[in-house]
Amino acid sequence: MLMGDKNYINIECIECCGKNLYIGTNDCFIYHFLLDEKISTAGKITFVATKQLHKYLGLKKPVSELKAASALTRLLVLCDNTITLVNMMNLEPVPTGARIKGAVTFALNENPVSGDPFCVEVCIISVKRRTIQMFMVFEDRVQIVKEVFTPEQPCAVAVDGYYLCLALTTQYIILNYSTGISQDLFPYCSDEKRPIVKRIGRQEFLLAGPGGLGMFATVDGISQRAPVHWSENVIGAALCFPYVVALDDEFITVHSMLDQQQKQTLPFKEGHILQDFEGKVIVATNKGVYILVPLPLEKQIQDLLASHRVEEALVLAKGARRNIPKEKFQVMYKRILQQAGFIQFAQLQFLEAKELFRSGQLDVRELISLYPFLLPTSSSFIRSHPPLHEYADLNQLTQGDQEKMTKCKRFLMSYLNEVRSTEVANGYKEDIDTALLKLYAESNHESLLDLLVSENFCLLTDSAAWLEKHKKYFALGLLYHYNGQDATALQLWVKIVDGDIQDSTRSDLYEYIVDFLTFCSDQDLVWKYSEWVLQKNEEVGVQIFTKRPFEEQEKNNINQDDIISCLNKYPKARVKYLEHLVLDRKIEKEKYHTHLAVLYLEAVLQLKSMTTDNSTETTELLFKLRSLLQKSDLYRIHFILDKIQGTDLHMESAILYGKLEEHEKALHILVHKLKDFHAAEEYCIWNSENRDVQYRRRLFHMLLSVYLNPGTSDCALVMAAVDLLNSHAAEFDAALVLQLVPDSWSVQLLSPFLAGAVRQSVHTRRMTQTALGLAQAENLIYKYEKVKQKGTPILLSDKKTSADKLENRLERVQVSSDQLFARGKYCLSIRKTLCSSAPNAKTNDSSPPEHDDIWQMRRELVSSSFLLAKPLWI
Numbered sequence: 021m022l023m024g025d026k027n028y029i030n031i032e033c034i035e036c037c038g039k040n041l042y043i044g045t046n047d048c049f050i051y052h053f054l055l056d057e058k059i060s061t062a063g064k065i066t067f068v069a070t071k072q073l074h075k076y077l078g079l080k081k082p083v084s085e086l087k088a089a090s091a092l093t094r095l096l097v098l099c100d101n102t103i104t105l106v107n108m109m110n111l112e113p114v115p116t117g118a119r120i121k122g123a124v125t126f127a128l129n130e131n132p133v134s135g136d137p138f139c140v141e142v143c144i145i146s147v148k149r150r151t152i153q154m155f156m157v158f159e160d161r162v163q164i165v166k167e168v169f170t171p172e173q174p175c176a177v178a179v180d181g182y183y184l185c186l187a188l189t190t191q192y193i194i195l196n197y198s199t200g201i202s203q204d205l206f207p208y209c210s211d212e213k214r215p216i217v218k219r220i221g222r223q224e225f226l227l228a229g230p231g232g233l234g235m236f237a238t239v240d241g242i243s244q245r246a247p248v249h250w251s252e253n254v255i256g257a258a259l260c261f262p263y264v265v266a267l268d269d270e271f272i273t274v275h276s277m278l279d280q281q282q283k284q285t286l287p288f289k290e291g292h293i294l295q296d297f298e299g300k301v302i303v304a305t306n307k308g309v310y311i312l313v314p315l316p317l318e319k320q321i322q323d324l325l326a327s328h329r330v331e332e333a334l335v336l337a338k339g340a341r342r343n344i345p346k347e348k349f350q351v352m353y354k355r356i357l358q359q360a361g362f363i364q365f366a367q368l369q370f371l372e373a374k375e376l377f378r379s380g381q382l383d384v385r386e387l388i389s390l391y392p393f394l395l396p397t398s399s400s401f402i403r404s405h406p407p408l409h410e411y412a413d414l415n416q417l418t419q420g421d422q423e424k425m426t427k428c429k430r431f432l433m434s435y436l437n438e439v440r441s442t443e444v445a446n447g448y449k450e451d452i453d454t455a456l457l458k459l460y461a462e463s464n465h466e467s468l469l470d471l472l473v474s475e476n477f478c479l480l481t482d483s484a485a486w487l488e489k490h491k492k493y494f495a496l497g498l499l500y501h502y503n504g505q506d507a508t509a510l511q512l513w514v515k516i517v518d519g520d521i522q523d524s525t526r527s528d529l530y531e532y533i534v535d536f537l538t539f540c541s542d543q544d545l546v547w548k549y550s551e552w553v554l555q556k557n558e559e560v561g562v563q564i565f566t567k568r569p570f571e572e573q574e575k576n577n578i579n580q581d582d583i584i585s586c587l588n589k590y591p592k593a594r595v596k597y598l599e600h601l602v603l604d605r606k607i608e609k610e611k612y613h614t615h616l617a618v619l620y621l622e623a624v625l626q627l628k629s630m631t632t633d634n635s636t637e638t639t640e641l642l643f644k645l646r647s648l649l650q651k652s653d654l655y656r657i658h659f660i661l662d663k664i665q666g667t668d669l670h671m672e673s674a675i676l677y678g679k680l681e682e683h684e685k686a687l688h689i690l691v692h693k694l695k696d697f698h699a700a701e702e703y704c705i706w707n708s709e710n711r712d713v714q715y716r717r718r719l720f721h722m723l724l725s726v727y728l729n730p731g732t733s734d735c736a737l738v739m740a741a742v743d744l745l746n747s748h749a750a751e752f753d754a755a756l757v758l759q760l761v762p763d764s765w766s767v768q769l770l771s772p773f774l775a776g777a778v779r780q781s782v783h784t785r786r787m788t789q790t791a792l793g794l795a796q797a798e799n800l801i802y803k804y805e806k807v808k809q810k811g812t813p814i815l816l817s818d819k820k821t822s823a824d825k826l827e828n829r830l831e832r833v834q835v836s837s838d839q840l841f842a843r844g845k846y847c848l849s850i851r852k853t854l855c856s857s858a859p860n861a862k863t864n865d866s867s868p869p870e871h872d873d874i875w876q877m878r879r880e881l882v883s884s885s886f887l888l889a890k891p892l893w894i
Contacts, residue, residue, distance in 0.1 A: 021071055022051060030306040035086035035095070036297035040108065041069065042095060043309065044083025050075045050097060050111055055311075065313045075111035077104070087128050089140040092159050096140075098123060101147055105157065116160040122147040129179040130219060141165075143179045143197075152177065152184065154197060168197045175210045178219040183239040185225040187215035192227050194239055203241040206230070213253075220259045228254055234264055234275065248275040249282065256294035258301045260314055262339040265301055267294035272303060272312070278339040279332065286312075317343065321356055328367070330360045354380045355408070362409035366417055368424065370431040377435070384439055385451055390414050391432060394455040396482045401451065426463075433459045437467070449477040457483050461490045469525070472498035494525040506542055510549060517556070530556055537564040543578060547586075554590045562593035566600040580607075584615075595619050602652070613648070613655040620645040621663055621672075628668075642672075649675045650706060670694050678707050683719060687726045697740040700726075701748070720744070720751040728760055742769060749776030 022029055022045065033044040041053040052072040059065055077083065077099055085098040088108060095111070097104045103120040106113050120126075120142070129141035140157045150173055154166040172188035179185075182198040192205040192215075206229060208215060216228035220236070224244070229235035234248040234257065250257075251268035258265045263283065264275045272291070274284040293304040301312040315323075317340040324333035337356045341349050357380030364373035365387075377387065385401040388394050391414050395401060411417040418424040436456045439445055445452050453476045460468035472478070472495055480503050487496040493516055497509035510533065515521045517530050526532055534553055537546050546564060553561035565583050580601065587594040598616040601607045620641055627638045634642075649660070649672060661676045670693045677686035690700040704723055708716035727741035742765075745757065754777035767774065 021069070030082075031293070031304050031309065032082045033084060033086050034293055034295065034302055034304055034309060035088050036295075036300055036302060037088035037090050037108070038298070040088070041309070042086050042088065044086050044097070044099075046082040048077045048079050048081055048083060048099060050077065050083060050086070050095075050106070052111060067311055069309075073111060075106070085125060087126070089128070089157065091137060092140060092157070094140075094157070094159065096126070096128075096142070096157070098126060103142070103144070105160075105162075114160045118157075118161045120144060120155055120157075120162050125176065127177050127179050129181070131179075131181045131222060133181055141179070143177055143184060145174045145177055149173060152186070152195075152197065166197050168195065168200065170195070171202075176215045176217040178217045178225055180219050180223050180225070180239065183223065185217050185219070185227070185237070185239075187217050187227070192217070192237070194237070194241055205237050205241060206235065214255060216254065216257050218257055218259070220264075226257055226259070226264065228257070234266065245277060246280045248277070248280050250275060255292060258294050258296035260296055260299070260301050260312075261343060262336065263314070265294065265296075265312065267291050267303060276332075276336070276339075278335045281332070318352060325356070325359050325363060328363055330363050330372075334360060356380075358382045358386070358404075358408050362411075365428075365431075366409070366411065368427060370427075370434075374431075374435055374438075378439075378444075381444065383448070384436065384444060385448055387432065387435070388451060388455045390417065391429070391455070391459075394458050395451055396454045396479045398479065398482075399451050429459055429463060433463070433465065433467075450479050453477045454479045454482050458486045461487055461492050461495065468492065468495050469498065472502060476502065478502075491521075491523060492525070493521055493523040494529065501536075506540065506545060510536070510545060514549070514552060531560060534560055534563050535567075538567045539569070546578070550586060554587070554593055558590045558593040559596060562587065562590070562596045565597055566604075570605070580612075591619075595623075602648070608654055610654050610656065613652050614659060617645065617648055617652075617655045617660050618663065620648065621660065621669075624669070625667065645672060646675060649679070653679070671696075671699065674699075674703065678703060683707065683722055684726070687723050691723075691726050691737070691740075695736070697743070700740075701744065704751075717751055717753060720748060721753070721756065724752070724757070724760060728762075745770060746772040749773045750780060752777070754781065 022031075022043065026047075028047070029049075030046040031043055032046050035042040035044075036055070039055050041055050043051040043053070045051070051074045053069045054072055056068040056070065057065060058068060077097070079100045081100040083097060083099050085096075087096040088094075089096060090108070093108045094114070095106045095108050097106055101121065101123055103123050103126060104113055105118050123144040124147055126142055126144040129143060132139070132141045134141060134156060136156075138158065142155045142157050142162075144153050144155065145151075146153050146167075150170045152168045152170060152174060153164060154168075156163045156165055168184075170186060170188060170193075172190060174186045174188055176187040177184055182196050184195045184197055186193050186195055187208065187210060189210050191207045193202050194205060195202040205227070208228070208230060213228065216226070218226045220226045223239040225237050227235045227237060229247065232250055232252040232254070234250050234254075236243050236245040236247065238244060248264055248266075250264075250266040250273055251271070253268045254266050255269070256267045258267075262277045264277055266273045266275065267288070270287065270289055272286040272288045272294070273282055274286075275282050288303065290305040291303050292306065293302075295302055301314075303310050303312060314320075317336065321333045321337050321340075324330075324336065333356060337353055341353075344352065357376050361373045361376030361380060361382060364370075364376060377384075383401075383404070385395065385399070386404060386408060389401060389403060390411060414425060414428055418428065433456065436452050436459070440449065440452050440456065453471070457468065457471060457476075457478045459465070460471060478499065480499065483499055484496060487493070487499065493512050497512040500506070500509040500512070512521075513529060513533050513536075516523050517533065530553075533549070537549055537553065540546055550561070550564060553564060555561075565578075565587075568578070583597060584594065587597055595616070598612055598619065601609075601612050602616050624638060624641045624645060627635065627641065648655075657676055657679045661673065661680075664673050664676065670689050674686040674689045674694075677683070677689070686703060687700055690696055690703055700723055704716070704719040708719050724741055724744060727737045727744065729737075741761075745752065745761075749772065752773075754774075757773070757777075761770070
């Protein structure tokens with residue numbers, strides 16, 4: 021369109037502003053075209069260029085550069101080292117003839133510092149050596165702002181604010197033209213290669229570095245991005261975020277700024293111009309102009325995902341955030357994450373897939389739907405459209421590979437278990453839990469029971485059919501129980517125990533049923549299955565009554581008599597239940613205590629009738645019987661005694677006589693029939709528990725009388741009597757004992773008893789004297805208090821001396837009375853200490869009193885008592 025028949029015309033520079041395309045040629049012409057963008061039926065973008073007009077500048081020099089200042093509707097044209105201002109619409113020079121002379125090349129400041137919207141800041145490389153000049157360009161005039169000198173001759177420049185990025189002869193630098201401070205970047209030889217300096221963003225530049233690297237640099241002299249690798253012979257570079265497009269002699273290459281990888285290569289020869297204009301990338305040869313049209317980012321991302329290049333797609337998606345509205349980006353990015361997750365899932369990269377699903381907030385049913393029959397039949401789920409993946413189901417994804425299928429199912433179990441308690445599960449809990457139950461049941465996973473005994477949302481119909489299909493009957497019972505169908509659950513479990521159906525989930529299922537019935541609130545169910553559990557094992561089965569919480573028994577009105585009637589056919593269970601009532605719950609009802617005692621007695625007699633030797637079982641039963649007879653006061657004593665008569669249960673008879681206060685009979689049995697002297701002493705001790713001293717003493721005297729019966733000459737009894745006296749001296753009245761013992765006994769034989777008796781007597785006498793003295797002192801304190809409270813009349817006169825004498829007398833009385841009161845309080849404290857620390861009268865301690873702190877206190881107290889006995893005159 022430009023040349024016509026003039027082959028010598030070449031394109032020197034181009035500029036694009038909106039729909040306006042300007043071209044400068046080597047014969048000093050400027051051409052203006054309008055670009056009309058169209059989209060074909062196939063979705064392809066095309067451009068139609070319409071020529072508007074052209075202008076000859078009349079200098080017979082090539083047009084070197086064109087820059088549009090749309091705010092001023094001006095076009096800056098560099099030709100023959102002069103920048104001319106022309107109108108963008110008619111290409112006519114401004115009437116004032118404003119121009120900038122002596123410019124080698126120039127750049128516009130896209131981040132101006134002046135703040136004037138009707139002004140353009142221009143930086144030129146001057147024809148003067150090593151000089152940079154800053155101008156302000158208005159509609160019809162120009163104004164120089166700053167002239168800066170550089171250490172070497174500049175070749176190319178880009179501007180951002182106060183910062184100039186310069187390609188010098190041997191290096192790149194950053195120069196602040198306001199302060200004059202410069203910073204070296206890296207070396208570069210402009211004689212060997214064409215330098216490239218391009219502003220790509222706020223305070224950031226792209227430079228052609230050594231070794232075929234596209235280097236990024238900030239105004240601080242650092243690089244925040246890794247370099248891109250392009251050709252050694254790069255001619256030009258353009259930015260089409262997130263890509264850098266580079267031009268060399270043969271190719272156009274596309275490099276990502278996000279991961280620095282080369283993404284595309286386009287063959288293109290004889291190109292010498294590559295520039296970007298407001299999102300358009302234009303490349304030109306000497307004879308033609310071309311526009312590079314990027315595919316939409318979403319299409320690029322989808323193409324990457326289709327090629328399974330997940331990481332690149334995600335990087336590109338993140339980088340596209342700045343070019344897409346926030347809400348639209350969030351929707352797009354979530355979908356991309358979900359698609360990437362399914363790609364990783366298909367490649368069995370489960371950890372990566374899980375993270376992508378979480379980040380993309382995947383509707384978990386999309387994943388479940390890949391697994392046949394896992395979604396409930398009642399689910400209304402429909403897969404996303406367009407689809408997130410290309411697989412119909414798991415069979416197609418794994419191509420029938422059972423190992424892969426097992427891994428996929430294991431992953432789904434793990435993922436569903438993690439998300440079921442998170443916000444991801446909101447609204448889909450039934451679908452998630454039902455699918456999880458099916459997976460657990462199918463794979464015989466141990467977590468199946470944990471799922472069913474905790475809060476869950478498994479749909480009963482689907483889950484029950486699935487569990488029955490996989491013969492998980494115990495788990496099916498738990499499902500019924502969770503849904504309030506305890507009767508159905510128990511019916512299943514009983515069939516498993518009876519062997520009607522097979523399920524080896526729990527080897528202790530019988531004990532589990534017992535425990536279940538123990539805490540079951542349905543009374544009818546408990547009675548219905550009580551016979552069954554008792555027939556299986558009496559001692560375990562009775563726990564449905566013995567371990568039942570007391571509150572539940574009261575609430576459900578389970579009568580204890582009814583339970584005992586039910587247990588009559590099960591002797592062991594009946595004994596266990598009565599022990600529970602009497603010993604554990606301590607119910608004070610005569611019939612329960614008597615019933616238990618009779619059962620113990622009958623069991624002992626039955627065992628004794630079977631064998632003459634006392635087996636372990638017999639010994640245990642005898643111990644239980646004796647313990648009950650001793651500790652309980654509620655059973656019918658005469659009734660039990662009648663049952664024992666005529667048997668060899670002498671110890672039990674003695675206990676019963678003791679309960680009837682017939683101690684002589686009891687002691688006679690223990691001493692003469694059993695000849696168990698230790699048991700006789702223990703009998704006296706436990707029968708006198710919680711009784712007064714006289715009662716205890718009477719029992720021991722009674723036992724001594726049995727030992728020393730005049731008609732008895734057994735040496736063993738005599739020795740038992742001696743041992744009794746010597747070991748329990750405190751329990752006897754010494755005067756009565758001396759009347760009972762034979763005169764033939766020596767003092768040495770009874771020396772321990774006599775020593776203890778004498779000491780006890782002396783102790784008693786001294787304690788009595790001390791108590792008397794303390795009582796007298798206390799009485800004196802009370803008298804003093806009485807006198808003090810009563811008082812005497814005091815007559816006052818007008819004479820001062822009489823008043824002084826009276827005051828002195830009262831002071832003496834007060835001092836004496838205070839001393840008396842203090843002495844009395846001291847005696848009281850000693851009395852309390854003595855009473856709390858006095859030695860036990862039962863102790864047969866032969867140590868001398870001089871070494872006893874208590875005796876020392878006694879002596880002090882007696883001395884104080886004597887002092888108190890002296891008259892105190894006031």
